[in-house]
Amino acid sequence: MASYFRDLWLGIVTILASMKVTARHFFIPAVTLQYPYERRKLEGWQGSAEKVFTRHQLEVDIDDCIGCLQCERACPVECITIETIKTLPGEDLGKTSTEHPKRLWVAKFDIDMEQCCYCGLCIYPCPTNCIHMTDNYEYSVYNKEKHLYHFGLMTETEAAAKRVQLEEAQRKEKEAKAREPKVSKPEKPKKAAPEKGSEGEA
């Protein structure tokens, strides 16, 4: 009998206690973010205003790219495809904003955001900080081909024409070399890109 009344009392007390908890929550401001109308401003991991290192859409400042292919190699899902073309003998592409000399045309720089796993591993090796993540997380499209982002400087036909020009120039150089027996430049047949990367870090 005593336990009956104790249970009854406990029931009343706990109901009132739970109602008190609910009543307190009526006065706590809501945590809802009204998404399409309000957006959370994303702070970069490294606090940088220009190059935001959140895990969202990748962006390449192609003018700063030296075609070192380090991001392509770092990518675990191989969503970055880069093709470079050597400069013609007389061409000077200038320097990047980080004072790295640019020695290659970056003809093709495609990022397939369909495959990207947002790991950010491509960002760290970049010697010129040209590949980075933006704070844009809303880039849904109706056509999945649109998620293949082209950052390259040339179209297919331009790249093909450039290659023909380069072959032409190399052939001429070889002929000239054949005429003069002296060997001056040993670096010609080697690929230039990997050296560039190791040179890096300004």
Add this chain to the structure above:
Amino acid sequence: MMEELTRAMVQWFPFLADVPADLLLLAASVMAAVAILLLITVYVLAANWGERKVAAHAQDRLGPMVVGWHGWAQAIADALKLLMKEDIVPRLADKKLFVLAPVIVFASSFVAFAVLPFGEGLVASDLDIGLFFIIAVTSMITVGIIMGGWASNNKWSLLGAMRSAAQIVSYEIPVGLAVLTVVMMAGSLNLQEIVGAQEGGFWNWYGFPLRNPFTFVAMIIAFVGTLAEVNRTPFDIPEAESEIVAGYHTEYSGMKFAYFFLAEYADMFLFSALLTVLFLGGWHGPFGDAIPLPGPVWFLAKVLFLVFVQMWMRWSLPRLRVDQLMYVSWKVLTPISFANIFFLGLWMVM
């Protein structure tokens, strides 16, 4: 009230004097019914929005915010959606009963509004057995619910209907006994007279513990019991969505679902109004005539407060188990209300 309405009609439109009195009475009744139906509809839309807001803020959310200022028109948008939805009757359902069930459920709670006194003399039908009428008529809700659950030919619906029947039948007993204490005090079943007996201030209300502790206990019992009768949390066992989908209205869609929905909210209003009339002084203000507001305003304010308390409890308490439900009714509320009546009798004799 009907007679006054007919007299007023004749006064405003003298050409109506030749019309037979019975016809005028019928017209007045239809007007009153339409007015109450409008009140219910507007209240249901408002309460639906209010419930979402209460639910949201109890969980630190915002609730509907897009349609109109703070989403006030969300309920209207949803009502329009319900009107336009396809009205599905399951192929193996008992079609006649399936169609009839929501009508019975809604009609039986709608009829009870006829005897609710919204203000001094503002009652559609001033029955001398008003209280008895409400309790009798609202029992019909069970019939409608069982009918709907059976006709749906769906196991969830049938389970929900059976649970609902068990629940309503169990809780009508303590509610009836709790209501009896007020009848003993007021000496009348007429709701107008019961409200009249509580005139003055809140210290004269039957729900005020210092006026009479036994009617106060009766108010708590009646509140818990009516909460169970309208299937609200923590007594939402008949429509427990985590156990039996939606209970007796699982198979209903479109307008027929809207009827059940309307009936549930109308029941909330009805039982809150009943508690207001019996225990909270009906249309009387809490400080006598100190605050000169019209009676219906006080009445609606009290009713809506009780509706809010129902919503508040919904977001505070978890659902009971069926055996706990039966325990609360038969082992707690019923014996206490019997003891209550006995001690109130002693109190009144002495």
